[in-house]
Amino acid sequence: MSVYIILFRGVGGATQLPVAKLREALTAAGFENVATYINSGNAVVKSALGHEKVVETIAGICRRTFKFDKAIYAITLAEWTKLIASNPFKNATEPGNLLHAAWLAEKPKAADVKALEDLADNGDRFAVVGKIAYLHTPNGFSKSKLSEKFDKKIGVPNTARNWNTVLKLEELAEKAK
Missing domain, CATH: 3.30.70.1280 (SP0830-like domains)
Known part of the structure; x- marks a missing residue:
């Protein structure tokens, strides 16, 4: 089971x-x-x-x-459990609504990851670990250019949850x- x-x-x-x-x-x-x-x-x-x-x-x-x-x-x-342990932004888990983990259907292309990394500004951080994308948006998810463009630019089907929901x-x- x-x-x-x-x-x-x-x-x-x-x-x-x-x-x-x-x-x-x-x-x-x-x-x-x-x-x-x-x-x-x-x-x-x-x-x-x-x-x-x-x-x-x-x-x-x-x-x-x-x-x-x-x-x-x-x-x-x-x-x-591995998704939680692999979080590259361990200092960004509070408050939990500013850190998101996105489960990716497959590993994205390096060029797509780079394009998203280039959108990170105003303190935003982005990393892909295996088939998980982590987005830290310290000024708010809804105010982030990175989060706004993430779904289309990552290039693979995905679904994201904030850290409160992850835990x-x-x-x-x-x-x-």
Whole structure:
């Protein structure tokens, strides 16, 4: 049995996944220790299924039940723990809304990383470690040119969470073991 942190891309605004119904649907599908965190596309499940089958099963539930057909990422607790440990900006975790970790579907091209590094100004910092991009925006995520351009310029599908959410998902995943 593995614990997976499930990240749904593009939840918020007009696109919603009702968390109570999502928990019910995931539990009914056989996932164990299901938990959700805030209404922005985060869940934790425990399953004997492999990674691809977890994503496939959850994607099917979301399409059928919620008409949600966007990217879904399933990250093991071990991978999530590594994401936290690999944070190159350890002195930037407070407040947690100014540091973001983006799970990347694949490693981005060096030129795309360089283009984003060049956008970092006003104290912004950016680094890619493996398939994780870390963005520290000390003046606020919404005020950062780096964060504004990140999604299009990184060149690979991704979904980001602020550090508060990263730590809360780790806590929920630990409880799900």
